[in-house]
Amino acid sequence: MIPRNRRIIDLSSIQHNMELLRSVTPPSARMMAVVKADGYGHGAEETARAAIRGGADMLAVASAGEGKFLREQGITVPILVLGAVTETDAATGVQYGLIQTVCSPDMVILCEQAAEKLQKQTEVHLKCDTGMGRIGVRNQAERDDVLSAVAKSHRVNLTGAYTHFSDADGNEDGLRYTRQQYALFRTLTAPLDRDVILHCCNSAAIHRFPEMAMDMVRAGISLYGYPPVPTDLPLRPCMTWSADISYIKEVHPYTFISYGRDFRSERTVRVATVTCGYGDGYFRAAGKDGYVLIGGQRAKIIGRICMDQMMADISNIDGISAGDEVILMGQSGKESITAEDIASWAGTISYEILLSVGSRVDRIYRKRSVRE
Ligand SMILES: *Cc1c(COP(=O)(O)O)cnc(C)c1O
Secondary structure (H helix, E strand, C coil): CCCCCCEEHHHHHHHHHHHHHHHHCCCCCCCEECHHHHHCCHHHHHHHHHHHHHCCCCCEEHHHHHHHHHHHHCCCEEEEEECCHHHHHHHHHHHCCCEEEEHHHHHHHHHHHHHHHHHEEEEEEEEEEECCCCCEEECCHHHHHHHHHHHHHCCCCEEEEEEECCCCCCHHHHHHHHHHHHHHHHHHHHCCCCEEEEEEEEEHHHHHCCCCCCCCECCCHHHCCCCCCCCCCCCCCCEEEEEEEEEEEEECCCEEECCCHCEECCCCCCEEECCCCCCCCCHHHCCCEEEEEEEEEEEEEECCCCCEEEEEEECCCCCCCCEEEEEEEECCCCEEEEEHHHHHCCCCCCCHHHHHHCCEEEEEEEEECHHH
């Protein structure tokens, strides 16, 4: 049975995007695929495997739980947990051989104690806060406190250090700020052993600052086909979201459609009811300016989006019947709707659109055998 509402994930596009990102990154740098938040909504395991096929050397997740899940699926490449290690995470991280993030002596001790309990060695990366204001050591004194905790430990091995840019996708001023962040990161990491790998680039910086690749780059949103800055790289969106028409009717002029009577037809309108609503994660706020694609043509969303259904104007589209597919995000004929389009209708960013697709929207994986 075809579900009423599904997202089709094109794994060969994920692989293709990773290959492209690899091609613009200096060969000396490793590639990390960021698959946190269930692979930005694309499915962590499948995304991770496709990214590895495309050349990813390492993976990044948000929490030890996300890393544990990938290990349980049999994924063996190094995995970095980006969130600061917590007491419960420390044990999971050690048990599943994850690299944990530390930015205080206490965090090093948590890892040491967890490793001692399990009689294992464990790896950590030092997080530096060079201007993001989230987590990380902010100066040499804080750095040295962490380093001495590592030196005192018997089971904690520092194998990397990293920082995160807050405005690499910004304007001129953002670029200046990014260069300052980079310079501070170099200062903070200067005394570290040469085999400690250094990394700072997110997607925006991969495109804008290849010279900052250092030993590794961390590709998130661009891996999914939505570069946050303009680029000539032919990255491809990997997620198509579609539903069906459940019902079609023709309404007379002055007919109200949906809650609150926001919409009233001015003329005779053919209305399609679509099997998707905000309960599936479609942003209710996108209804005002949004449209969907039916038979390769745009159909404006009319009336308020409901929990499980929405209505679209198909007056100008011929040959449509109930059961036909509705593209909410993706391509149909010559038309396409991107996560960025929906984000602009809803007043948010592509990241949030991709991540908001609801859990009741089934995932279907496709591997295209022939390259376009
Ligand atoms: C999420 C995240 C990334 C990926 O960012 P994108 O903008 O999606 O490329 C990289 N590094 C850290 C620390 C992150 O939290």
